[in-house]
Amino acid sequence: MDSFAQGLRLIQRMGGVERPAVLDLFESLGEAEFGEQCVGFIYGDVYHRPGLDLPDRQLATIGALTALGYASAQLQFHSTAALNIGCSGRQVAEAIEVAASIAGSETAYSGEAEGAGLTAKQREIVAIAACTAIGTMIPRLQDHLRGLLDAGGTRKEAVEVLLHLAFYTGFPAALNAMAAAREVLA
Numbered sequence: 001m002d003s004f005a006q007g008l009r010l011i012q013r014m015g016g017v018e019r020p021a022v023l024d025l026f027e028s029l030g031e032a033e034f035g036e037q038c039v040g041f042i043y044g045d046v047y048h049r050p051g052l053d054l055p056d057r058q059l060a061t062i063g064a065l066t067a068l069g070y071a072s073a074q075l076q077f078h079s080t081a082a083l084n085i086g087c088s089g090r091q092v093a094e095a096i097e098v099a100a101s102i103a104g105s106e107t108a109y110s111g112e113a114e115g116a117g118l119t120a121k122q123r124e125i126v127a128i129a130a131c132t133a134i135g136t137m138i139p140r141l142q143d144h145l146r147g148l149l150d151a152g153g154t155r156k157e158a159v160e161v162l163l164h165l166a167f168y169t170g171f172p173a174a175l176n177a178m179a180a181a182r183e184v185l186a
Helices: 001-013 021-028 032-048 054-066 072-084 089-103 120-136 140-152 155-170 172-185
Strands: none
Touching: 001 032, 001 072, 021 032, 032 120, 054 072, 054 089, 054 120, 054 155, 072 089, 072 155, 089 120, 089 172, 120 155, 140 155, 140 172, 155 172
């Protein structure tokens, strides 16, 4: 299966819709091909990389978007997507709470907060995502990377979180986080 077809299937599952709005957005600007390339690369390739499962990728995405503070539409999509791929409402709510506390904001989750909460490992993944998104919390990021390892996470999971975040926090923030991780994960 090609990257776009694989990505389209995943984003349809995540969003619960046949036609993802992101494709319509690119098409409305005359850039349908670029939109397909983005869906293919991000959702068809990056989201399918080994080393980090889909629920943890979604929790990292929620953590980053919450910390950024300006991506409410994307946060809403990824919160719903997390529920659609098996995260509980409580996990989504806790991910938002963890990231908001790191970012110093008061973002609230308005959905149902039922089910099991975050594991210690997932809590560290969300914290790593929030620190990466903020970009100026290198010592705290390193503490959470160590915390992920202490909670049973692997070096591969830590690296995958950072690679995954390049598309949500920006490439420079992800590169800076990877440089900080190199010291911890060496």
